[in-house]
Amino acid sequence: MSLYTADSVLSKLVNILMRDGKKSTAQRIVDEAFWILKREYQVPDPASYAKEAIEQAKPVVELTRYRLSGRNLQVPSPLMPHRATALALRAIRDAVRSERRERGAAARLAAELVDIHRQQGVAWKRRQDLHKMAEANKMFTHLR
Structure with missing residues (x-):
């Protein structure tokens, strides 16, 4: 049994990178990427x-x-867990595909995962920008 079929989040990561x-x-x-995490960043368990x-x-x-x-208003609304996971995986995929050096x-995937742990990186910045926009537009939450 593969690591990817046993864990739904990792299988989604593989599918979104495909x-x-x-x-x-x-x-x-x-x-x-897991091998690089283990070798270069000394991560004991890359999957977790x-x-x-x-x-x-x-x-x-x-x-x-x-x-x-x-007018088009941007109304903040809470996310379901599976939608939040999908958005995070897409942000990581986009960072891996284009925005890293x-x-x-x-x-690029290993470096992005390390940067997320350090609260840096493209995916982390996208999350923070989204939360900042939601905070700025919280006055419209009654329209939800």
């Missing part, structure tokens, strides 16, 4: 480390659009 149906390539990227990073990258609220008097997808 391109053009190439799941084995996505699994190899995650395996290499990755799950903790995904938990930390989860947003608590999201902004939904609401049209009122010809390391060479190789596995190195």
Whole structure:
């Protein structure tokens, strides 16, 4: 039994990293990232480390659009746990695909997971920006 089929969060990470149906390539990227975490960052258990990073990258609220008097308002609303996980995984995927400078997808994934633990990185910043916007628009929560 594979590590990815046993844990739903890690299998979702593999699935969201997959391109053009190439799941084995996505699994190899995650395996290499775990190996890099173990070797370069001295992480004893990379799988639980990755799950903790995904938990930390989860947003608590999201902004939904609401049209009122010809204006589009952004109304903060709480997130269901599975939606929060999906948003965190997408933010990590986007960071791995485009916004990091390391060479190789596995190195970018490992560095992003470490940065999330340090409360830095692209996915963490996206979460913080979303929470900041929700805080700025909290006056519209009665429209939910």
